[in-house]
Amino acid sequence: MLKPYLRVTNLVGKTNIMNTPIGVIFLIAGLIIGPAYYTYVRFFTGEIVATQTVSFQQKSGKLLFDPIQLQLAPEMNDVGLIIRIDASHGPLILSSNPPKNKYHAIVSDGTNVLVDIHFSSISPAVDSTPSVSFQEALPLFKVNQTGTYQLKIAVEGETEMQILKADVQVRANTKQPNMTIIFTGIAFLAAGILAILSA
Template identity: 25%
Template sequence: MKMALVLVVVGLLLGPGYYVYHKFFTGRILHSIPLLPAADGFQPASFAVGPESSPIRIVLRASTDHDAVIGNTAPRLRYSATVRAEPGTEASFPVEFISTSFESEFQEFAAEVATLPVAHTTTYHVALRQTEPSEMRVRSSVLEIRGNTTEPDMRLVWSGAVVLAMGALLLVL
């Protein structure tokens, strides 16, 4: 029993804990831009970064709420994020928030929009457009730009998942 609990804790730290730490907490915050609502999403945001901050990670943080859901589908909020570098390079990324509750609830979300290398000082423009109607309402949102970020080693993440599964299996047996 003790060994199973130790395996579960180690698995949680190595798997999901390690992954979330690297995706959302590594590096330093370069810009934190409050997003203002627009008809179909948010007003575009712009920021400049230099090569000393490479790679950068763009993270969308949002506070949402929704009414109680009668059906069996959790509320979703989907955006298309278009990131354009000043010289003209442009790419689109899907961003999705899925509620974990069917009750009326206030929730905080964070979603990685993109991780980008920066070769020289560049101004980026980010436009977020809602792609479909949603029952979720956005109370506030911030576009967070993190510099000098790192990517998680997926071997450690999968090792953590295996250790977690072994611990769960030992708890059941």
């Protein structure tokens, strides 16, 4: 009388075991289709046409970035700007409260604001005196005429990390991420997690 039960139990066990490698495959596929694809499109598509150093200074205990002048033209659309910052900080006391800097970036043509974004850089390092690098890809934008555009970067609040150097990379003909591909990657990630949890 127990044999049918044993067969069912064995079948379920084999099915659960099979779920693990399938789940791992789905996870890997999801990471490639989702986050890896997004990172590639936002940071590596298009052509680098300029890299400009961002100057900064301390005034009254506050860090101030000098405005950056950008020479842009319609044939560069879509334009992508990547802000790159090297920073350092002291020993990390609480891993649950890592040091971070908050920034506000605005791109304008002198009259109209083309990009207005707030972003943060958070240190993942736990060394005694770590040096860390950050990159922030600003939203893509289009320009209607050839001319000088301006990028302004401001620090919001207190700086918890010391800025060592900064620059902005200008990329022309940058591509927008395909959201269908990204959602497909998310679906693969979810399916992989469910398959592993059910194993």
